[in-house]
Amino acid sequence: MSDAQTTAPAGTAGLERYEHALMGTYGMPMRMLERGEGSYVWDADGNRYLDLLGGIAVNALGHGHPAWVKALTEQAATLAHVSNFFATAPQVALAERLLQLADAPEGSRVFFSNSGAEANEAAFKMARKTGRGTIIAFEGGFHGRTMGALAMTHKPAIREQFAPMPGGVVFLPANDQEALKAAVAQAGDDLAAIIAEPIQGEAGVQPLTHEFLTLARELTTSAGALLILDEVQTGVARTGAWFAHQLYGVKPDVMTLAKGLGGGFPIGAVVAYGERAGHLLGKGEHGTTFGGNPMGAATALATLDAIEDEQLLANAKNVGAHLTERLEQLDGVVEVRGEGLMLAIGLASPQAPAIAASAIDAGFIVNPPSPDTIRLVPALTLSVPEADSFLDWFAGHLAANPLTQDGGR
Ligand SMILES: *Cc1c(COP(=O)(O)O)cnc(C)c1O
Numbered sequence: 001m002s003d004a005q006t007t008a009p010a011g012t013a014g015l016e017r018y019e020h021a022l023m024g025t026y027g028m029p030m031r032m033l034e035r036g037e038g039s040y041v042w043d044a045d046g047n048r049y050l051d052l053l054g055g056i057a058v059n060a061l062g063h064g065h066p067a068w069v070k071a072l073t074e075q076a077a078t079l080a081h082v083s084n085f086f087a088t089a090p091q092v093a094l095a096e097r098l099l100q101l102a103d104a105p106e107g108s109r110v111f112f113s114n115s116g117a118e119a120n121e122a123a124f125k126m127a128r129k130t131g132r133g134t135i136i137a138f139e140g141g142f143h144g145r146t147m148g149a150l151a152m153t154h155k156p157a158i159r160e161q162f163a164p165m166p167g168g169v170v171f172l173p174a175n176d177q178e179a180l181k182a183a184v185a186q187a188g189d190d191l192a193a194i195i196a197e198p199i200q201g202e203a204g205v206q207p208l209t210h211e212f213l214t215l216a217r218e219l220t221t222s223a224g225a226l227l228i229l230d231e232v233q234t235g236v237a238r239t240g241a242w243f244a245h246q247l248y249g250v251k252p253d254v255m256t257l258a259k260g261l262g263g264g265f266p267i268g269a270v271v272a273y274g275e276r277a278g279h280l281l282g283k284g285e286h287g288t289t290f291g292g293n294p295m296g297a298a299t300a301l302a303t304l305d306a307i308e309d310e311q312l313l314a315n316a317k318n319v320g321a322h323l324t325e326r327l328e329q330l331d332g333v334v335e336v337r338g339e340g341l342m343l344a345i346g347l348a349s350p351q352a353p354a355i356a357a358s359a360i361d362a363g364f365i366v367n368p369p370s371p372d373t374i375r376l377v378p379a380l381t382l383s384v385p386e387a388d389s390f391l392d393w394f395a396g397h398l399a400a401n402p403l404t405q406d407g408g409r
Contacts, residue, residue: 010044036063052378060260061377071302088209107275107395112292113268116232116258117144122345124148124390126280129291132192140203184219193226204373205344217250226253236260240340253277263303266297312380316340332403345374348403
């Protein structure tokens with residue numbers, strides 16, 4: 001995107017103002033973005049990008065999907081917010097819809113939040129409400145930045161400056177069955193919950209094995225503890241199933257959702273399976289002002305409808321398989337991980353940040369969650385030709401810049 005500029009680009013001026021007005025929590029943004037349509041976004045200088053990050057697995061329907069825009073604008077004009085002293089039809093319909101998609105048994109209930117971290121906060125309080133003290137979480141897991149969610153998130157770099165954390169959380173390596181059995185045995189009657197992402201997203205799309213998740217289910221069932229699955233990133237058709245745990249044939253006691261649920265509108269949810277989990281939190285024991293507000297619920301319903309009407313579960317599977325097949329043929333790619341349209345390209349050397357920087361200059365937004373991993377979590381509407389445009393660029397880039405063990409220098 002190197003069109004000659006006679007004046008300073010609009011984006012550059014905007015980013016300078018950003019730096020002086022916003023806290024530096026995110027580092028410098030890559031571009032000022034102005035608008036989006038389908039799988040594409042445009043920056044403030046008119047350059048177009050194929051968006052393979054989708055707002056971090058959020059824009060399930062891409063940008064500006066007509067049915068989503070209609071649902072949001074009609075709901076905004078009808079009734080935007082009421083507080084939880086009142087119910088609204090979209091909120092009730094969305095709760096019923098989630099219970100149905102989750103195949104949740106009689107007695108199951110939903111709680112609405114505004115984000116993934118808040119959904120996990122509610123799950124954390126449910127674990128505490130069992131009266132037991134120990135929560136097992138996994139290395140590589142990410143559950144959010146609020147104190148409770150952070151207490152269950154392993155990464156020392158984002159935790160340790162904020163000590164003390166709420167206590168009782170034990171971290172284990174993911175996929176280590178012996179370590180899990182030992183920790184559950186040690187916790188005994190005190191085990192409140194195991195929390196896990198079926199596929200760890202921020203760790204670079206690292207799936208739990210079927211055996212491991214099945215073991216976690218068996219151990220929590222026999223201990224009378226909760227299996228909490230954080231599907232904030234994997235949920236809502238991202239993996240080609242409505243929820244990733246359905247690929248494993250394992251049903252949780254508690255599932256948390258956010259990211260893709262509102263298709264770009266902030267909404268999170270906790271689905272509590274069965275009578276016990278469904279009633280752990282009672283009157284006055286949890287709440288949030290915006291939770292389940294009608295605009296969030298209406299956009300989530302529109303997102304779920306479009307996923308169904310446009311067969312996006314199948315599209316996620318098909319386009320994901322196509323990406324995987326072509327990526328696996330490339331020199332420099334050592335593995336492709338993930339399911340559906342939640343994919344990681346494992347590189348032969350730690351060049352992911354440099355590749356992501358070249359990609360955006362070439363008009364493709366991808367994300368490097370770790371030095372040797374490129375993550376793709378695009379709109380579930382991504383087409384094969386759109387995927388191919390990236391694959392063609394990436395193949396050419398790798399051919400011109402082969403990855404070597406010394407890091408390509
Ligand atoms: C993004 C994410 C969160 C946190 O969600 P926020 O909406 O950013 O608070 C929690 N868990 C997982 C698995 C995530 O990917």
